[in-house]
Structures are given as structure tokens and as C-alpha cells.
Amino acid sequence: MNNYNKLERHAKKLSRLSHLNAICGWDQAAMMPDGGAQARSEAMAELAVISHELSTAPYLENWFAEAEQEDLTTEQRVSLAALKRHWMMHNVLPADLVEQQSLTGSQCEHAWRSQRKENDWEGFKANLKPVVELARQEAVIRSQVTGLSRYDALLDIYEPGMTSAVLDDIFTEVKSWLPQLIQQVEAKQITEEILPLSAPFAIEKQQALSLEAMALLGFDFDHGRLDISTHPFCGGVPTDVRITTRYDEDDFTSALMGVIHETGHARYEQGLPQQWRDLPVGEARSMGIHESQSLFCEMQLARSPAFSRLLAPMIQKSFNSDDASLSAENLRLINTRVKPGFIRVDADEVTYPAHVILRYEIERDLIEGNIEVDDIPTIWDQKMTQYLGISTQGNFTDGCMQDIHWTDGSFGYFPSYTLGAMYAAQFMATINKQLNVEQLVAQGDLTPIFEWLHNNIWSKGSTLSTDKLVEQATGEMLNPEHFKKHLMKRYLNK
């Protein structure tokens, strides 16, 4: 067995442990009774220790050095690069920094859960400072290894190949038209009357409707399932994808759109290349590309007028109602309502980028050392006012304390959300050139659309860089113009 094969076997072992972690993590969120929490977290921590020991085993360095000299196929070289990136990610930081981050992050996150409710910025700030300090240390080390800037070295964890230079260009452009667009859309929508939904909507009926929507979107129920959890997510493993949602009896649209969103993530996972199963090269390309698949389903497809016409009869049948509020047109109005608000996770697709750009600018400057934790609330309020026209002054709960990401030191993640929205728009623009999407949706025949995604995105796993993947699929690198056009067309008929 050559060294490349030894590395493959080692990676498969790690992947199988992460399979157990994924299933037990899903169980923890979707099935486990509260009393099981303590023993479960101990069991999962034990697994994390074993995985960490395997990931950082000293013999790996030599295996990589040897493997690079071996006679490998082109595919194996690509796989080796992915294996090495994976190994570097786990080995670049000294063990004591990782441990300190874990402790400080858990503490900050744990306290944040109550501090947020109490609008306690002073208390939270004291915990966030050491988290930022450690993230800066991490950024310095990653920067030295990768040659990237400090913030870019963190961004690289989630979005390999992306840089703040590119993001600055993109986001500056977006900022030049977004605030005005939002105002125009608001002015237009003020005249549109939305009929309120006639609640309640029974959970079992919503569940049946969700499963129907998943089937329509081609979810493979032989390799996955739908359950309930407080915070919806897409988990499990590619051969057994577990998506979750939560149901609100007053409003079925939140669960339905949530399930459609997670189904996008799920189909990506289910469509990853079988031949690279359990290896890094067979995994999803990046967080942004992952988000592009969920937003493709939710934003590009499900909130379109054609899709509202496809869903409306299903919805009416599910709830056995011909109430006018369930008409295709009223559902379309509900699904495309734009309203600037404080909370990112509740934001519509037009205002969402403003939330992301604001966070990106703050975390970039924080990691690069241009601002301090103390400066966050003021900058947050300035940017909210500038981008969305609403002030969060004094309201930390719904302002800079609303997200979990920074509490445990996950700096560099936020841009993925808007990159995902942009990739999704670009994919749809390309598909629209090759297929008549509106007609296919009208016929309820989504297969050709998903075949395109399968052939161009899912089946590639991580064999290509993000740029290459997008270029091969669409003929050009990331072009935010498609996203702008999508918003203009959908929201202003332009």
C-alpha cells in the first residue's frame, strides 16, 4: 500500500467517525429527550478527542511528503490536494490555542444565550474580547502559512479561494444600488394588498405538505428524511441526509420555505460523487456553493411566480381550503414581501445582502485590527441606518448580539450567505439560457433543472476550485450582475 492509499484509508476512517457524529448530532437536535443531554455531550466530546488525535497524528506529515513523490493519477493528485488541505486545516494551529478557543468560545456562547435576552452588551463584550483576541492569533498563524491577509486566512476556511479584495469590489457595487432598490420596492409594495392567512394550519398537514414539496424537488427518501428541531438544519451524511424544520400553526409558509431551502442543501449532499465518498475531494465545494443550492431552491425556484402557481393547488388541497389567501397570486405576494428589519435570519432576499455586508465589514476590520470590540455597536448602528434606514441604537439584542457566529469565534463565515445568493442567480441565468424554466415549472417537471445542477455542481464535489467550477458551469467567474438583474426583474419588473 503506497502512502497515498494510506492517506485515503486514514481519511475514510475519519469520515466514518464524522458519520457517527453527524447522526448523534442530528439525534441530539431532533430526537433526544432533555435528560439525555449530559451523557450525550460527553460521548460526542470523546469522539471529538479521538477524531482530533487521528487528524493530528504525527505520522501523517511523512505520509504526505512521500505521497507527493508517488506515481499518482490526475484524479489522485486532486484528491491528495484536498486531503492535504484538510490535514493542514487541522494541524496549523497549536493544540493549546485550539483548546483555549474551545473553552473561551463555549463560555462566550453559553453566556450569550441569556445575555442577548437581557440586552447585556457590557457582559457580552467582556466575553467577546478574548474570543476576538484568540481569533486574531489564529488569523496571524493562518496568514503566515497561507500567505493570505489575516481576515482572508479565516475566510479561506469556509470559502477557499475567496478574498476580501474580491468581496470589497462586489459589495461596494451592491451598496451602490441596494439601498435605493429597497426603497423602490417598498414604495411599489405599499400599494399591494396581501390577504392574511386563515390560521391555524395543523402540524400534520404541514408535515404532509413539506414531504410533498420535497418529493417535487426530487429529494431521495431512500437516502434521507425530514424531522423537527428548534433550529432547522441539514445534517446527516450524503447517503442519509437528515433535514429538519419547525412548524408554526399560524403560518405554514415559514416551514414550507424552510423545508424547500434545506432540500436544496440535501440534494447537493445526495448528489455528491459516489466514487469519492468519505474523502475530502468528494465533499461539497464551499459554504457559499452549499448556500447557492439551498437558495436556488428557495429563492430562484420556490418564490418565483411560476412556482407559486405550481404550489398553490398543492397547498389548497393540503389544507382542504379554497380561501383566497391561498391563491397563487397571494402566495407570491407573501413570498416576495420586502421589509427592512433588524434580524438577519428573518430578512427577505432583497434586504439580506445588507445584513451580510454590514457583518462582513465589521468582522474584516475587527480581525485586521482596524477596529475594536468596543466600536461594534456604533458601527453597527451607522451601517444599519445607512443600508436599511433603521437604527438599532441601544438595542443590542436585535443588533450586534443577534447572531451566534461570533460568539464562538467563527469569523469569515457571513459572506457565504450572499455569495450563495449570487451563485444561485448566476446558475439560474445560465439554466434559463439552456432550458425554459418557467415552462418546466408550470409542468411540474423539475428534473431537467436538477440534472443541470447535478452535472455541473453536485457531481463535481471538490474536484474543482470554486472559480473553475463556476466558470465551467456558467462560462464566467462569479458575476454579481446576475443577482442584481434577478432582484430588479422580480421586484421591480425591470
Place this chain on the structure above:
Amino acid sequence: MNNYNKLERHAKKLSRLSHLNAICGWDQAAMMPDGGAQARSEAMAELAVISHELSTAPYLENWFAEAEQEDLTTEQRVSLAALKRHWMMHNVLPADLVEQQSLTGSQCEHAWRSQRKENDWEGFKANLKPVVELARQEAVIRSQVTGLSRYDALLDIYEPGMTSAVLDDIFTEVKSWLPQLIQQVEAKQITEEILPLSAPFAIEKQQALSLEAMALLGFDFDHGRLDISTHPFCGGVPTDVRITTRYDEDDFTSALMGVIHETGHARYEQGLPQQWRDLPVGEARSMGIHESQSLFCEMQLARSPAFSRLLAPMIQKSFNSDDASLSAENLRLINTRVKPGFIRVDADEVTYPAHVILRYEIERDLIEGNIEVDDIPTIWDQKMTQYLGISTQGNFTDGCMQDIHWTDGSFGYFPSYTLGAMYAAQFMATINKQLNVEQLVAQGDLTPIFEWLHNNIWSKGSTLSTDKLVEQATGEMLNPEHFKKHLMKRYLNK
């Protein structure tokens, strides 16, 4: 940290891995879609390899030697003995024998699944022979280490302290009255008319009824849950016990009695001593004691006339029916019907011991080398005719090929079922002296009964030998007379 503490830490690590195995195993049976099977079994096999490496780590021998010299509390000495037994169990067999057993057993079990359906004794026999051969090798090795006879050395795995000398005495006694008892009960029941149930019984209603029965029996839903699987079981971990059932729309009693049975197992697990969590000394005492708890709930409690009176109104309300077939008296008749049959798992509590004694006698002689695999069908048929008055000649499917146990080499397990029935009767006899069980059941107040089980059985874990446990709880060692009296009283009013 002294060596005892190192052993404790090591055992906790193993227990945490077995926690992950238990949850993923439960998921596999109750949640996983079929397409997830291959990757799941690979992931669980990887965990088994890691657990095996940990269980057989070479440094442990020295830790045990040192720990035995250390200054330990009495409790720690008891825990150390349990740790050592656990370690011995995993280390007494050479690795190549374990591997051969695993391969041969999987092959035999896998082929058995189709061979049984096809009544293919010749095909099955060819696979069973090497399984028996390897079990005999295992028995020889275990016999040398323990000083027990070969069969007793296997029995010891499931029922520490029990021997075939004791079993022979008990079962000879049972055989002296059981065939006659069965005939008398059959003669008596022939005059009793049972009203047939008015199917169908909706699954959701059966599920709600099952949960109600579990609540009545004190199942702790903060530390466990009920789900569906093809083969009902009690899994999970003590802090999160997962029981399963399957529902038959034609007959709610099978699921209801099944759930009550598993609830007995579950309460034992939930009641194990917290202070010894994750250590062998904190685990259930033996398979027989475990079965005594499920049979206590199902046979001693739930199939009693008083319990039928308690359940009948719940059942009538569940199915919104006052049909005469759901009367307490008719339910009692259903729940105590005796009918000799071919299949052990379908047997009533009167004929059940005959199935077990038959298997015990065959597996004992097989392991001791007194009979061969070729002899099994003839002996099986002789004993079925002798004990139950029915012949299985030529019917291997419903004869010696009906159980999974022998296919993977689990010889020595069968006695636990009837030992459990006997312990359950003995516990109930003692409780009846201290409490008015019939009155408590009539009031629906089962708490004092379970408190007795908690104080005398559950909270003891494995701190006492089985003999000691039973003696402390009931004032005497295992006395099968209680079981006989129970059957005489319930089935012949004697």
C-alpha cells in the same frame, strides 16, 4: 492518578463509545432509510475496531495488576472486580478466533435469513457446523480460564454465577409438572369463550395508548422515548432509553404487551445507579435479571386480572369503543390464553419454559460435545413432542431454524428467558408479602411496587452477585417454586 482511576477513565471512554454505538444502532433500526445502510455499517464497524483496540490495549494488564495492590475503598474493590471481568471477557480469546467467529457468524446469519424461509436445513447445517466448531473452541478457552465446564463458561457470559448443574436441577423439576399443567390449562380454557377483537385499530391510537401505558408504568420520558422498528427492542443508554415496538392494525394487544415488556427493561436501565454511570459495576446485573424486569411488567403485572381491569377503560377510551371484546374479562382471557405452538417468540408464559428447556438441553450437549449439529432436528422433534405434544418433523423453518441466536454463535443465552420469568415470580411473591399489589393496581398506584424494584434491584447495578442480589431482595436464592405457584394460581386457580 492511581491505576484504579486510570482504569475508570478508560472504562468511561469505552462506555461513551458504546453510547454512540447504541444511538446509531437504534437509529439504524428505527429511523434510517434503507439507502443509508452500507455507509452506516461501515461507520459502526470502524467504531467497533476502535473500541476493540481500546478494550484489548496491552497496558491494561499492568494497570490491573497495580490497581489490585492499591489502597481502595470497598466500593472501588467491587468496581475493580467488574472492570476486570469486563476486561477478561474481551481479552481471553485470541484475535484470530474472534475474527473467524465474526466472519463465520455473519455468513451463517446472513444465509439463514433466506434458508429459514426455504426450510433449507441442509444448506443451513453446512454453515452452522463451523459456527459450533468455533463456539466449542471458545468454550474450551473460557473453560480453562474460569475453571467452569465448557458450556458453563459460555453461560457465564450472559448469566454470571449460573451453572448447568443448577439449571439441570431446576429444569428437571419444571419438566416433572409442566407438560401436565399445559394439558390441564388447555382443558380448562377450551370451555372459555373469547370474543374476537373488532379490528382495525388505528396505529396513532395504539401509539397514544402505548405512551399512556408507559406513563402508567412510570417510564421517564425525560430519559427515553418510544419508536417503531421491525424487531422490537430496548436500546439507547440509561440516561436516554430507546424502546421500540411494531403495530398490528388487527390486534392492538401485541404492541401493547410488547411496549409494557420493553418498559420493564427500560425502567431497569433508567433506575441503574447514577454514581456508577459509564462503569461496568453500574450496569444491569445479568440478562436473566434484565428479563425478570420486563417479565415482571408484562407477565406479573400486565396480564393479571387486576391490571386488565385497570387497562380496560384506558383501552375503551383510546379506541372510543364500548365493544364487549374490550371488557376487562375478555382482555384477561386474551392475555392469558395458553396454546402450545412451534414458535418460541409467540409462546405464552406457560408453554414458554418448554421452548427454553429444549434449546438449553440441545445447546448444552452441543457445546459439551455430546451431540452434533446433524442430531439437532431429531432431538428437537423428540423434545417438542415430549414437552408440548407437537411435532416439527420436516418443518425446520418453525423448528430448529427459527431462532437467530445460534446462527452467530450465541450459545448460553436461552436460559436467561426462563430464569427471568422465575426471578420475576419470586420478586412478585416477596412484594406481595410487603404490599397489597392487587389493591395498588386497582388504584392505579404502581409507585410503591416500582420503588421496591428500584431499591432492591435497579439501584444495585452489578454491585452484588446475582445470588446475593436475589437473596437480599427476597430472603432466599432463586426458588423456582414461586414461578410454579404463579402459574398454578393464574391458570388453574390453585
